[in-house]
Amino acid sequence: MGKVESPEITRRATRSSSSTAVTSNEVETAKITEPYKPTLNDFVFGGERLSFDDLLSSFPSRGNQIRELLRLLGPVNSPMLPLFIYGGPSTGKTSTILQIFRYLSRPFVYASCLTCYSPRILFESVLNQLLLHKKNAANRYSSAKHCDKPADFVNFLREDLVGVIENLKRSSKKLGSNKPAGRPNGNMLYLIFDNLELIREWDKSSSILPFMFNLYDFLKLQEVGLIFISNTSPDTYYSNMGYTEHVPVYFPEYTEEDLRQILTRNQENRKLYSSFLDVVLRPFCRTTRRVDELSTAFSALFRKYCESLSDLASVPNEEMKRRLFSHFQPHIAPSLNEVFWVPSKSSTEVEINKDTRRKGSVRKSQGCEHFAQIDFHLSTSAKYLLISAFLASRNPATLDASLFDSTGGSDSRKRKRKASEKSMEQKEAAEQELLMKGPGTFPLERLLAIFQCIISVADSFDEEEHENDVLRVEGDGGLMSDVLLQLSSLCNANFIIKGKSCPLEGSTRYRSTISEDLALKVARSLKFPLPNYLYRR
Numbered sequence: 316m317g318k319v320e321s322p323e324i325t326r327r328a329t330r331s332s333s334s335t336a337v338t339s340n341e342v343e344t345a346k347i348t349e350p351y352k353p354t355l356n357d358f359v360f361g362g363e364r365l366s367f368d369d370l371l372s373s374f375p376s377r378g379n380q381i382r383e384l385l386r387l388l389g390p391v392n393s394p395m396l397p398l399f400i401y402g403g404p405s406t407g408k409t410s411t412i413l414q415i416f417r418y419l420s421r422p423f424v425y426a427s428c429l430t431c432y433s434p435r436i437l438f439e440s441v442l443n444q445l446l447l448h449k450k451n452a453a454n455r456y457s458s459a460k461h462c463d464k465p466a467d468f469v470n471f472l473r474e475d476l477v478g479v480i481e482n483l484k485r486s487s488k489k490l491g492s493n494k495p496a497g498r499p500n501g502n503m504l505y506l507i508f509d510n511l512e513l514i515r516e517w518d519k520s521s522s523i524l525p526f527m528f529n530l531y532d533f534l535k536l537q538e539v540g541l542i543f544i545s546n547t548s549p550d551t552y553y554s555n556m557g558y559t560e561h562v563p564v565y566f567p568e569y570t571e572e573d574l575r576q577i578l579t580r581n582q583e584n585r586k587l588y589s590s591f592l593d594v595v596l597r598p599f600c601r602t603t604r605r606v607d608e609l610s611t612a613f614s615a616l617f618r619k620y621c622e623s624l625s626d627l628a629s630v631p632n633e634e635m636k637r638r639l640f641s642h643f644q645p646h647i648a649p650s651l652n653e654v655f656w657v658p659s660k661s662s663t664e665v666e667i668n669k670d671t672r673r674k675g676s677v678r679k680s681q682g683c684e685h686f687a688q689i690d691f692h693l694s695t696s697a698k699y700l701l702i703s704a705f706l707a708s709r710n711p712a713t714l715d716a717s718l719f720d721s722t723g724g725s726d727s728r729k730r731k732r733k734a735s736e737k738s739m740e741q742k743e744a745a746e747q748e749l750l751m752k753g754p755g756t757f758p759l760e761r762l763l764a765i766f767q768c769i770i771s772v773a774d775s776f777d778e779e780e781h782e783n784d785v786l787r788v789e790g791d792g793g794l795m796s797d798v799l800l801q802l803s804s805l806c807n808a809n810f811i812i813k814g815k816s817c818p819l820e821g822s823t824r825y826r827s828t829i830s831e832d833l834a835l836k837v838a839r840s841l842k843f844p845l846p847n848y849l850y851r852r
């Protein structure tokens with residue numbers, strides 16, 4: 316995955332070979348061959364400490380999440396409930412939390428379920444880090460402890476954690492409050508488990524996720540902070556949760572303006588880059604909002620944009636912008652197509668395989684299949700239902716009336732949207748909060764109302780193409796049973812989560828789990844103008 320130029324993430328262990336001043340050849344040789352001796356400092360980032368301003372400016376549009384995470388982590392040595400950080404792919408979850416730890420200089424162990432793709436690799440990776448054990452030729456690349464059973468892992472983990480925490484306490488006492496940069500701050504140790512959603516793929520026994528969520532209760536160690544990072548919301552783990560409360564922190568998808576700030580952040584000539592973004596950002600955002608995908612596509616495109624410029628420091632005027640644009644325009648569409656076909660690794664991009672669907676189970680896209688397969692496997696009405704659920708989760712319910720009129724016709728939509736934009740401004744604070752909370756829940760009635768509306772809109776713009784499917788769903792007497800059947804299939808496939816009943820209303824609530832990327836792809840396959848119906852900040 317192409318990562319945007321983010322602040323360096325280097326753990327001290329990987330810097331072991333960085334040279335110190337040497338005075339003679341012998342000393343030099345000795346230094347090079349001398350095996351590196353890991354210390355407690357390996358639990359924190361080395362190098363200069365990051366200031367709070369640097370932390371904030373490294374992650375445009377993540378100020379709220381950074382402040383929230385700092386609040387939840389609390390002052391040094393504060394016990395905390397497990398955190399559950401979630402949000403779509405490439406929304407900065409991993410980089411933000413790691414840089415927060417760099418800023419705090421607090422000791423942590425990090426394991427990603429992407430690279431640790433079996434219980435044994437995951438457990439042993441955590442234990443190796445705790446024991447400061449490095450796999451190398453001398454130990455035949457073996458782990459410090461052999462461990463593939465959750466029960467063994469808990470025992471080893473507790474034992475090792477207690478040891479490390481004791482050492483941290485001793486070292487804290489020795490150093491007092493006068494800690495140089497690169498030394499662990501405090502005696503809490505944090506365990507960060509990233510890409511949690513992938514466990515579902517490799518844990519055939521389905522026992523690891525419940526185990527992970529129980530870890531806090533199993534360990535009962537005040538000095539240990541647990542942080543889980545996931546691409547999917549806590550609801551997608553619904554059946555696995557129900558243990559000690561995990562505090563959710565949501566990373567919402569970026570808006571176009573957020574992406575502009577993120578992408579412009581490290582550019583030498585911001586004005587030039589901004590004129591480039593004026594041309595490319597909007598069309599690309601319709602295809603993807605992933606920072607990694609955009610930055611990869613844009614780095615090549617920007618070179619093309621500047622090709623005819625003799626001075627890269629020049630500030631473009633209108634005439635120059637026009638010239639650059641006409642030179643560069645032919646490259647936009649091919650690049651867009653390339654991005655369009657890059658399969659996103661969002662875990663919500665699940666394909667309902669014909670066979671597995673019959674069995675009622677779900678298989679994640681293997682990455683190389685492209686969207687055409689979703690096209691093949693989902694019926695048109697299921698796609699509309701999926702889009703309706705996405706809209707219901709994503710838009711504030713108060714905007715439904717202004718986005719869809721009773722006939723679902725699109726004629727008056729523009730006018731009504733405009734009128735509602737005024738009131739949207741007044742409600743901005745409340746709705747911002749709504750977005751922060753992540754995809755919202757909705758009752759069945761709202762889903763069906765949106766479904767009816769968008770189907771009639773679609774009908775009016777593309778009557779012939781979808782006639783058979785849509786009209787069948789809309790027109791015949793089996794409407795409800797058909798839609799409910801589709802809904803139940805989408806719930807089985809985890810595209811839509813069926814939650815508990817609302818205690819006040821007594822009705823069941825639902826939540827969409829799909830990413831905006833996927834919703835847009837589904838909408839594109841139907842030629843449905845989804846962006847027109849999306850509430851944007």
Ligand SMILES: Nc1ncnc2c1ncn2[C@@H]1O[C@H](COP(=O)(O)OP(=O)(O)OP(=O)(O)O)[C@@H](O)[C@H]1O
Nearest residue numbers: 318319321374375404405406407408409410577606
């Ligand atoms: N607000 C931001 N400012 C600067 N860079 C960002 C921001 N958000 C994301 N990025 C960059 O995008 C890339 C992907 O981010 P990161 O891996 O942290 O996302 P993620 O949410 O953990 O993704 P995934 O769920 O796929 O693991 C990184 O290079 C990161 O630095």
